[in-house]
Amino acid sequence: MIAALARDGAILRAYDFVPDQIQPASLDLRLGEVAYRVRASFLPGPDTTVAERIDELKLHEIALGDGAVLETGCVYIVALIESLALPEDIAAAANPKSSTGRLDVFTRVIADETRGFDHVSAGYHGPLYAEISPRTFPVLVREGSRLSQIRFRRGNALLDAETLRALHARERLVDDDEADVSEGIAVSVDLSGLGPDGLVGYRAKRHTGLIDVERRAGYDVADFWEPMHSRKDQSLILDPDEFYILASKEAVQVPPEYAAEMVPFDPLVGEFRV
Numbered sequence: 001m002i003a004a005l006a007r008d009g010a011i012l013r014a015y016d017f018v019p020d021q022i023q024p025a026s027l028d029l030r031l032g033e034v035a036y037r038v039r040a041s042f043l044p045g046p047d048t049t050v051a052e053r054i055d056e057l058k059l060h061e062i063a064l065g066d067g068a069v070l071e072t073g074c075v076y077i078v079a080l081i082e083s084l085a086l087p088e089d090i091a092a093a094a095n096p097k098s099s100t101g102r103l104d105v106f107t108r109v110i111a112d113e114t115r116g117f118d119h120v121s122a123g124y125h126g127p128l129y130a131e132i133s134p135r136t137f138p139v140l141v142r143e144g145s146r147l148s149q150i151r152f153r154r155g156n157a158l159l160d161a162e163t164l165r166a167l168h169a170r171e172r173l174v175d176d177d178e179a180d181v182s183e184g185i186a187v188s189v190d191l192s193g194l195g196p197d198g199l200v201g202y203r204a205k206r207h208t209g210l211i212d213v214e215r216r217a218g219y220d221v222a223d224f225w226e227p228m229h230s231r232k233d234q235s236l237i238l239d240p241d242e243f244y245i246l247a248s249k250e251a252v253q254v255p256p257e258y259a260a261e262m263v264p265f266d267p268l269v270g271e272f273r274v
Contacts (some may be wrong), residue, residue: 009085036077070134
């Protein structure tokens with residue numbers, strides 16, 4: 001579907017796609033040549049473009065061609081290389097790539113005249129922008145870096161509870177005999193620990209060096225992360241404003257003809273961003 005949309009002119013780009021940019025269920029979005037540091041996060045709202053809001057809120061511009069550092073605690077807006085000219089029956093939704101989430105880089109996609117982040121209405125014609133705000137590590141990005149991905153939808157493809165339970169019975173979506181699949185697949189944290197040292201996850205270190213988002217598997221884990229191990233009572237206290245990567249108790253598998261997405265953490269359980 002994605003290749004067909006590009007061929008039909010629904011996905012526009014200033015440069016040809018790079019290898020592996022089209023994923024099985026999504027398209028990676030590439031940063032353009034300029035980042036704007038802005039005073040605060042924003043939505044353009046009806047009858048206003050993102051470019052108009054940038055003119056009102058920008059502090060300065062940063063060229064990304066040869067690479068630039070985005071600092072923690074700052075908000076940046078970057079026009080994306082890809083833009084859209086969607087048919088009236090196709091909408092789109094965006095989210096950070098998993099590698100972006102593991103770096104705690106808060107990233108959202110904005111479209112012109114929109115009232116919500118990461119949502120592109122059916123029939124939208126116009127540019128796309130990324131809002132980027134590193135939370136834990138300063139990051140080095142450049143034109144063409146891929147922090148977000150976008151998915152395209154025709155109609156409502158969400159499975160209802162009965163269909164999801166039937167799919168789980170047939171395909172075993174999660175390796176848990178008592179899995180709760182009534183409203184999606186519930187995933188919990190494994191506090192029993194993995195391996196002989198009882199590893200449960202990692203907590204990000206503060207005041208580290210910067211991370212080049214294009215450098216794959218090129219850093220020592222110990223330079224950026226503190227390992228966390230299981231306790232006798234299998235409990236864990238999460239400190240406010242700290243960033244953790246924790247292992248899940250469940251292993252999830254998605255059949256090739258389906259796609260899955262993570263949903264926000266239930267705010268009734270606690271004030272966390274997951």
